[in-house]
Amino acid sequence: MKCLSFPTKLSVFLFQRDSSESNDKTRKANYKTNDASRLSLDVVIRKIPVIKANFFFQDFEWELFGQPLPVKQKNAYLHMVIEYTIMRRDPSIKAGILDLKRKGHKTESAFCKVLEIPGDPYDALIEYGKVEGII
Known part of the structure; x- marks a missing residue:
């Protein structure tokens, strides 16, 4: 597992999913650090699971978005x-x-x-x- 820390105090954990029940429960959590920062782990867009992190840094809104696709x-x-x-x-x-x-x-x-x-x-x-x- 890797952890990325952002100035908004939002930490993004990158991990490999497995089918265990405990990882499923962790994956389905949405982590909200404040009004402007959010980590979403249970998102499906156009039938593809995604992970999203939204935050502001230096007055600019950022969205990190990952999908299991090339x-x-x-x-x-x-x-x-x-x-x-x-x-x-x-x-x-x-x-x-x-x-x-x-x-x-x-x-x-x-x-x-x-x-x-x-x-x-x-x-x-x-x-x-x-x-x-x-x-």
């Missing part, structure tokens, strides 16, 4: 590839995306709003990347 199959990686390609194709949309992010939008939501892509921004951006031949 990096190039993870949606977060695919989103970055798609967003990078979109920005290279049309740099003029950067100001609009940054404005929405300053107003609290997540990156995927900001891209979809600027590009007028309807639906769930996480799924829609992946679909857009497929249709546009980016991924």
